[in-house]
Amino acid sequence: MRLGYGEDSHRLEEGRPLYLCGLQIPSPVGALAHSDGDAALHALTDALLSAYGLGDIGLLFPDTDPRWRGERSEVFLREALRLVEARGGRLLQASLVLTLDRPKLGPHREALVDSLARLLRLPQDRIGLTFKTSEGLAPSHVQARAVVLLDG
Template sequence: MVRIGLGFDSHPFQEGRRLLLGGVDIPSPEGLKGHSDADPLLHAITDAILGAIGEKDIGELFPNTDPRWKDAPSQLFLEKALSLAREKGFRVVNLDCVIVADRPKISPYKDTIRENLSRLLGVKKENISIKGKTREGFCPDNGIACMCVVLLEDEG
C-alpha cells in the first residue's frame, strides 16, 4: 500500500533570527518569524507525512500556544511524524519540494538541503527533489513558502 501526503508552510521574514531551510543554516541578513525555529521546509515535510498517515497536523500536535515549542528545532516535529509513520508501518519513499522565495537564492543550497533531508528521512538523496521558485512579481516578497509532496509505502 502507498500513501501520498501534501504539506505547506510559510513564514514572514524577521530581523535577528536564523534562516533555516530543511534544517540547514542559510546565510541571510534576516531569518523567519515563528514560535519554533520557523523552518518552513521541515514544517511542510512534517505536515505531508502526517497527512499521508491520517494524523493531526503540525499545528495540532505542536501548537504555537504551548511554551514547550518556543524556539524548538523543527527536526523534533519531523522526528515525531516519522515515528508515527513507522508505528503505522510506513516509510518514506520519495519527497518533492518547492521553496518559493525571491531571496535568498535557493540553488546554491539545494544539494546541502537534499543531503540533510536524506539523513533525517533515511532516504537516498536521489529520491529527494528541491526546487527553488521566485514569485515573479506575484504577491509581496515578505517571506518564504514551501510545498511538499511525500510518498510513503507500507514496510510490510
Template sequence: MAEKSTTAQLLIGYGEDSHRLGQGHELWLGGVHVESDRGAIAHSDGDVILHALSDALLSAFALGDIGSYFPDNDPKWKGLESRVILEVVLQKVRDNGYRPGQLVAVVMLDRPKLGPSRAAIQQNLALLCGLPEKRVGLTFKTSEGLAPDHVQCRAMVYLEPIPDRQGDKG
C-alpha cells in the same frame, strides 16, 4: 477470479507551510542554516521545508497537522528545532508500518537565492528521512516580487510499507 486484496498500499501526503520574514531571525531550510539578513518569524525555528514535510507525512494517515502536536501557543515549544518535529512525525509513520519512499518540496523565496544551498539541503533531508539523495526533489522559485517578505514551501511525500512489517499489518 477476483484479485487478492492486500492491506499494504502505497500512500501519498501533502503539506505546506509559510512564514513572514524579518530582520534578526535565522533562516533554516531543510534543517540547514542558510545565510540571510532575514529569517522566518515563527514560534519554532520556522523551517518551512521541515514543517511542510511533517504535515505531508501526517496527512497520509489523517493524523492532523503539526499544530495538533506542537501548538504555537504553548511556551514549551518556543524555539523548537523543526528537526525534532520531523523525528516525532517519522516515528508515527513507522508506527503505522510505513517509511518515506520519496519526497518533493517546492520552496518560494525571493532572496537569498537558494541554488548554492541545494546540495546541503538535499543531503540533510535525505539523511533525516533515510532516503537516497536522488529520492529528494527540491525546486526553488521566487514570487516574482509578489511576496518579498515571505517564505513558503509545498511538499509531497510518497510512502511505502516497511517490508519487514508487512506481516504485522495483516
C-alpha cells in the same frame, strides 16, 4: 501506497535566522515563528501526518505551548516519521518546492539535499527539491510545499 501533502509559510524579518531543510542559511532575514520557522521541515512534517490522517503540526506541537518555543523543526519531523513508521509506513520519496525571493538558494542546493537525505533517511535521488521566487508578489515571506510517497 499513501500520498501526503503539506505546506507552510512564514513572514520574514530582518535579523532573524533562516532555517530551511534543517540548515541555517546565511541571510539578512529569517522566519518569524514560534519554533525555528523551518518552513521546509514543517511542510514535510504535515505531509507525513496527512498521509495517515494524523492531523497537522499545529495539533501535535501547538504554538500556544511554550515548550515548543524556539524548538528545532527536526524534532517535529522525527516525531512525524516515528508515528508513520509505528503504523507500518515507509517513506519512499519526498518532493519539496521552496518559494523565496531572497536569499537565492541555488548555491545551497547540495547541502540542503544532503540534510534532507539524512533527516528523511532517503537516498538523494529520492528527494526532489525545487526553488522558486514569488516574482515580487510576496517578497517578505518563505513558503514550502511538500509531497511524500509512502508504502504501507
